[in-house]
Amino acid sequence: xxxxxxxxxxxxxxxxxxxxxxxxxxxxxxxxxxxxxxxxxxxxxxxxxxxxxxxxxxxxxxxxxxxxxxxxxxxxxxxxxxxxxxxxxxxxxxxxxxxxxxxxxxxxxxxxxxxxxxxxxxxxxxxxxxxxxxxxxxxxxxxxxxxxxxxxxxxxxxxxxxxxxxxxxxxxxxxxxxxxxxxxxxxxxxxxxxxxxxxxxxxxxxxxxxxxxxxxxxxxxxxxxxxxxxxxxxxxxxxxxxxxxxxxxxxxxxxxxxxxxxxxxxxxxxxxxxxxxxxxxxxxxxxxxxxxxxxxxxxxxxxxxxxxxxxxxxxxxxxxxxxxxxxxxxxxxxxxxxxxxxxxxxxxxxxxxxxxxxxxxxxxxxxxxxxxxxxxxxxxxxxxxxxxxxxxxxxxxxxxxxxxxxxxxxxxxxxxxxxxxxxxxxxxxxxxxxxxxxxxxxxxxxxxxxxxxxxxxxxxxxxxxxxxxxxxxxxxxxxxxxxxxxxxxxxxxxxxxxxxxx
Numbered sequence: 001x002x003x004x005x006x007x008x009x010x011x012x013x014x015x016x017x018x019x020x021x022x023x024x025x026x027x028x029x030x031x032x033x034x035x036x037x038x039x040x041x042x043x044x045x046x047x048x049x050x051x052x053x054x055x056x057x058x059x060x061x062x063x064x065x066x067x068x069x070x071x072x073x074x075x076x077x078x079x080x081x082x083x084x085x086x087x088x089x090x091x092x093x094x095x096x097x098x099x100x101x102x103x104x105x106x107x108x109x110x111x112x113x114x115x116x117x118x119x120x121x122x123x124x125x126x127x128x129x130x131x132x133x134x135x136x137x138x139x140x141x142x143x144x145x146x147x148x149x150x151x152x153x154x155x156x157x158x159x160x161x162x163x164x165x166x167x168x169x170x171x172x173x174x175x176x177x178x179x180x181x182x183x184x185x186x187x188x189x190x191x192x193x194x195x196x197x198x199x200x201x202x203x204x205x206x207x208x209x210x211x212x213x214x215x216x217x218x219x220x221x222x223x224x225x226x227x228x229x230x231x232x233x234x235x236x237x238x239x240x241x242x243x244x245x246x247x248x249x250x251x252x253x254x255x256x257x258x259x260x261x262x263x264x265x266x267x268x269x270x271x272x273x274x275x276x277x278x279x280x281x282x283x284x285x286x287x288x289x290x291x292x293x294x295x296x297x298x299x300x301x302x303x304x305x306x307x308x309x310x311x312x313x314x315x316x317x318x319x320x321x322x323x324x325x326x327x328x329x330x331x332x333x334x335x336x337x338x339x340x341x342x343x344x345x346x347x348x349x350x351x352x353x354x355x356x357x358x359x360x361x362x363x364x365x366x367x368x369x370x371x372x373x374x375x376x377x378x379x380x381x382x383x384x385x386x387x388x389x390x391x392x393x394x395x396x397x398x399x400x401x402x403x404x405x406x407x408x409x410x411x412x413x414x415x416x417x418x419x420x421x422x423x424x425x426x427x428x429x430x431x432x433x434x435x436x437x438x439x440x441x442x443x444x445x446x447x448x449x450x451x452x453x454x455x456x457x458x459x460x461x462x463x464x465x466x467x468x469x470x471x472x473x474x475x476x477x478x479x480x481x482x483x484x485x486x487x488x489x490x491x492x493x494x495x496x497x498x499x500x501x502x
Contacts, residue, residue, distance in 0.1 A: 006025065006026065006076055006078075007026060007077075007078035007459060008023055008024065008025055008026075008031065008070070008072060008076055008077050008078060009023070009024045009025075009026075009077070009078055009079055009080075009081065009450035009451075009453055009454050009459070010022075010023055010063060010066065010067070010077050010079075010080045010081070010239065010450070011023075011024065011080075011082075011083065011446040011447070011449040011450040011453075012059055012062075012063055012080065012082045012083070012172060012449070013083050013084075013443075013445055013446040013449065014055060014059050014083070014084045014085060014168050014169075014172060015038070015084075015085050015247065015268065015269070015445075016038070016085045016088075016105065016106070016269040016270075017037065017038055017040070017269050017313075017316070018035050018036060018037050018038050018058075019035070019036050019038055019058035019059040019061075019062055020034065020035040020036075020062055020446065021033070021034050021035075021059070021062040021063040021065070022066060022443060022446040022447075022450070023066050023067065023069075023070045023072065023077075024446075024447060024450045026454075028441055028447055028450075028451070028466075028469050028470075029441070030443065031070045031072075032066045032067070032069035032070035032072075033066060033069075033443075034061075034062040034063075034065035034066040034069060035062060036058040036061060036062055038050060038054065038055065038058060039051070039054065044110075046108070046109040046110060046112075046351070047108055047109070047110050048104075048107040048108045049102035049103060049104060049105060049108070050088065050102060050103040050105055051102055051103070052090045052092070052099040052102070052103045052171055053099065055103065055168060055171065055172075056171070056175045059172060060175075060234065063234075064234075064235065067235065073236060073237065074235035074236045074238075075236075075237050077235075077237075077239055078453075078454065078459055079239065079240045079241075079242040079453035079454060079456070079457045079459070080176075080230065080239040080240065080241050080242065080243075080453060081241075081242065081243035081244065081245075081446075081448075081449030081450045081451075081452050081453035081454075082169050082172055082173065082241065082243070082244045082245075082449055083169075083245055083246070083247050083250035083251075083445050083446060083448060083449035084167065084168040084172065084188070084246060084247060085105070085106060085168055085247060086106060086167060086168075086187075086188055086191040086246035086248065087106035087138055087139050087143075087167065087192070088103050088104065088105045088106050088140075088167060088168050089103060089104045089140045089143035089144050089147065089165070089167065090103045090165070090166050090167070090168065090170070090171045091144065091147045091148075091151070091154065091163060091164070091165050091216075092164055092166075092171070092174070093162065093163060093164075094162055094163060094164050094179070094182075095162065097174065097175065097179050100147070100151050100154055100163070101151050103168070103171075104143040104146070104147065106138055106139075107270075107309060107351045108137065108143065109137045109351055109360055110146065111137040111142035111143060111145070111146050112137050112360045114137075114142045114145065114146070115136060115137055115142055115360075118135055118142075118209075119135050123135060123209065126205070126206075127193060127206070128283075130196045130197075130198070130203050130205075130206065131190070131192075131193050131194070131195060131196065131197060131203070131206070132190065132281065132283075132290030132291055132302075133191075133193050133289050133290075133291075134287070134289065134358055135193075136360065137360065138307070138309075138354070139191060139192060140165075140167060140191065140192040140193060140194070141192055141193035141194050141206065141210055141212070142193070142210070144165055144192075144210075144212055144216075145210045145211065145212060148211070148212065155211075158212075158215070158216050159213050161215045163216055164182055164216060164218070165212075165216040165217060165218070166182070166184060166218050167184060167188045167191070167192065167246075169185065169188050169244050169246070170182065170183065170184045170188070170218045173227055173228065173241060173244070176228075176230045176231065176234065176241060177229065177230060177231060177241070178231040180228060181228035181241075182218045182219065183218050183219045183220070183227050183228070183244075184218040184219070184220055184221070184244070185220070185222065185223040185225075185227075185244040185245055185246075186200065186220055186221070186222060186223060186292045186294075187223055187245045187246040187250075187291070187292050187293070187294050188244070188245070188246045189202075189218075189220045189292075190246075190291045191246055191291065193206070194206050194207060194210075194212065194217070195220070197281060197290065197291065197292050197300070197302070198281060198300075200220070200298070200300060201220070202214060202217055202220070221244075222295065222296055222297055222298060223243065223244055223245045223249070223253075223294035223295060223296070223452050224242070224243050224294070224295060224296035224297075224452040224453070224455045225242070225243075225296070226240060226241070226242055226456060226457075227241040228240075229241065240457060241453075242452070242453035242454075242456040242457045243450070243451070243452025243453030243454070243456055244449070244452070245294040245448060245449060245452055247266070247268075247272075248266060248272040248274055248305065248445075249274070249291070249292070249293055249294040249303070249448075250294060250444075250445050250446075250448035250449050250452070251264060251266045251272075251274075251415055251444045251448055252264050252274045252276065252293060252294065252303060252448070253293075253295075253448035253451060253452060254415070254441075254444030254445060254446070254447035254448030254449075254450075254451060255413045255415060255439065255444050255448075255470070256463075256466055256467040256470035257274070257275075257276050257413065258276065258463045258466075258467060259276060260276055260277050260278035260280070260406070261275070261276065261401070261406060261407045261409070261410075262276050262413070263275040263276070263394075263409055263413065264412070264413040264415065264444075265390050265393075265394075265412055265413075265414050265415075265428075266414075266415050266416040266419075266444075266445065267311055267312055267386060267390075267414065267415070267416035267417060267418035267419045267424070268312055268416045268417060268418075268445075269310075269311060269312055269313045269316075270307060270308050270309050270310065270311045270312075270313065270354075271307070271308035271311035271312075271386060271389060271390050271393075271416075272305065272306070272308070273305065273306045273307075273390060273393045273394060273397065273412075274291075274293075274303045274305045275303060275304045275305075275397050275401070275409070276293055276301070276302075276303050277290075277303055277304055277406075278301065278302070279299070279300065279301060279302070280302060281300075281302045282302065282304055282400065282401075284304060284396070284397075284400045285400060285403065286356050286396035286397075286399055286400055287306075287355045287356030287357070287358055287396060288304050288305060288355050288356060288393070288396055288397060288400060289305045289306070289307070289355065290302060290303075290304060291303055291304075291305050294448065294452060296452075296455055296456065304397055304400060304401075305355075306354070306355040306356065306392075306393030306396060306397060307355055307393075308354055308355075308386070308389040308390060308393065309349075309350075309351045309352065309353065309354045310348040310350050310351060310364075311386050311389070311390075311418065312328075312386070312416070312417055312418045313348070313350070314346070314350075314382045314383075314385060314386065315328045315331045315382065315383075315418070316328065317348070317350065317382075318331060318378075318379060318382055324375050324378065324379060325379070331379055331382070331383060331421075332383075332422075332423055332424075334375065334376050334379040334380075335376065335379040335380035335382075335383045335423060336380075336423050337376045338376045338377055338380055340380065341368075341377050341380045341381040341384055342368070342370070342373055342374075342377040343370065344366065344367070344368045344369060344373055344377045344378060344380070344381040345366070345367045345381055345385075345491055345492060345495040346364070346365070346366045346367075346378070346381040346382050346384075346385045346495075347362075347364060347365045347366075347385065347492075347495050347496055347498075347499040348364050348382070348385050349362035349363050349364045349365070349499050349500075350363075350364050353496070353499070353500065355393060355396070356392065356393065356396045357496065357500065359500045361500070362496075362499045362500045363499060365495060365498055365499040366378065367498060368381075383421065383423065383424050383427075384424075384427055386418060386424060387424060387427045387428040388431065388488075388489070388492040391428070391431040391432055391489065392492075394409065394412065394432055394434075397409070409434060410434070410435075411434055411435040411437050411475075412432065412434055412435070412436050412437065413437050413438075413439065414428070414436055414437065414438050414442075415438075415439065415442045415443070415444040415445070416442065416445070419442050420438075420442060422474075422476075425438060425474075425476045426476050426479070428476070429476040429477060429478045429479075430478050430479060430485055431480075431488065431489065432478065433478050433482055433485060434478065435475050435477050435478075436475070436476040437472055437474075437475050437476075438472070438473050438474045438475075438476070439470060439471060439472060439473055440471045440472070440473040441471075442473075451466050
C-alpha cells in the first residue's frame with residue numbers, strides 16, 4: 001500500500017563498499033532502504049578496482065528493491081538523486097556502453113610514479129592553482145591517463161571519439177538514460193584534477209599535458225539541475241534525474257551546512273571533513289584541498305576538504321584481515337570492554353596517508369604493544385585512529401580559517417556509518433574540544449542527493465526550508481582536559497612519524 005507521506009524522493013548512493021538506494025518522504029525521513037555489498041578487487045598491492053557492471057547492476061537492483069519495500073511505483077516518485085564515491089574512474093565504449101577495464105577506485109595508488117614525474121616537471125603549483133587539489137594518485141586525472149596508455153587500443157579509440165570517461169555518477173547517468181546523457185556535476189568534476197574550479201570548465205592545459213582528448217569528458221552541470229530522465233523500462237516510468245553530487249559534498253548539503261564556517265565529517269570507508277567557505281575559494285596552507293560545494297544555479301560555492309583514506313575501513317580490516325571480529329557491528333563492544341587503548345596506537349596507512357600529510361609511501365603501523373595487550377586494546381586503538389586522523393584535519397582547517405580572518409568552528413556535524421558509535425563520537429569531541437553533533441538522520445549522503453533533486457524540481461522552496469527541517473539526535477560535549485587531549489595528539493604524531501619513516 002502506498003504511503004501517504006509523499007511526494008517521495010529516490011536517492012541512489014553508490015559507495016566504495018556498497019551500492020544502496022533510499023526512499024525519503026518530503027520531511028526527509030527514510031521510508032525504505034536497500035543495499036548490496038560491492039566486491040573489492042585487488043590485482044596487486046596498492047591497486048584497487050571495481051567492476052563497473054557490478055556497480056550498475058547492484059545500484060539498479062537496490063533502487064528497484066527500495067521502491068518495492070516502500071510499496072511505491074515510479075509514478076509516486078517526484079525525482080531521483082545520485083550521490084557517489086568520487087574520483088573512481090570508468091572508461092567505456094560509447095556505442096555498446098561496455099567498460100574497457102575495471103573501474104580504478106579512488107584508493108588506487110598505481111599512478112604514484114606519474115604523479116612524481118609531474119611534480120618533478122613543476123606541475124604541483126599549476127594543479128593546485130587551477131583545480132584546488134594536490135598532485136596525488138587519489139584523483140581521476142592520472143587514472144584516466146593510465147587507462148589510455150595501458151588498455152590496448154584505448155588511446156586511438158579515444159582520439160576517434162569512440163570512448164567516454166566518467167566518475168561513477170556519469171557512469172550511472174549514462175546507464176540510467178540508456179546512453180542518452182553523458183554528464184557530471186561540478187562537485188564530481190572538481191575531483192578529477194582536470195577541472196578549473198574557478199572558471200567552471202575543463203582545463204585545456206592539463207588535458208594537453210596528460211594527453212587526454214576533451215571529447216572523452218562529460219558535460220558539467222550544476223548539482224541541483226535536470227540531468228535527464230531515466231529509461232522508462234527500468235522502473236516502469238521515467239524518473240527525472242534532478243540532483244547529483246559527489247558523496248562528501250552531498251553529505252555537506254544533507255547536513256544543512258549551507259553557510260561559510262559550517263563543517264561536517266562523514267565517517268565511511270574513509271573520513272571526509274568539509275567546511276563550507278561560501279563564494280570564496282580559500283587556498284589552504286596546511287595540506288587541505290579546495291573544492292566546489294553543491295548548490296543550485298551557476299554561482300560557484302566552495303569548501304575546504306581534508307580526506308582520511310582509511311576510516312571505517314580499519315574496522316573491515318579487523319574483521320576480514322585479522323578476523324578479530326565476526327561482524328563490523330562487534331567492534332564497539334570489543335573496544336568498549338577496556339577503558340582505553342592501553343598505550344596502543346594504530347596508524348592505518350594501508351593506502352598511504354591523505355591530508356595533511358600526503359604521503360603515498362606511508363604504511364600501517366601499530367605501536368605500544370606489551371605483553372598485556374589484548375585484541376580489545378587493538379580494536380580500541382583502531383577506532384581511536386579514526387578520531388585522531390579527523391582531529392588532525394580539523395586542526396589544519398581551523399588554522400587556515402583563522403589565518404583568513406574567518407570565524408572559528410563552533411561545532412562539528414557528523415554522519416556516516418561509524419557516527420552511530422558513541423564511544424568514537426565522544427572520543428572525537430574530547431580530542432577536538434568541540435561539540436560533535438549527530439543528526440536524527442545520519443544517512444545524510446543519500447539525503448543530500450534527495451534534497452538536491454527536490455530543490456531542482458520545486459519540491460522545496462529554498463535551502464532555508466531544508467535547514468529548518470534538520471534535527472539533532474545527540475550532542476557530544478568534550479569531557480577530557482585539553483592537556484590530556486594534546487598529550488594524546490602528540491603521541492599520535494609520534495606514531496605517524498614512524499609510519500612514514502624511510
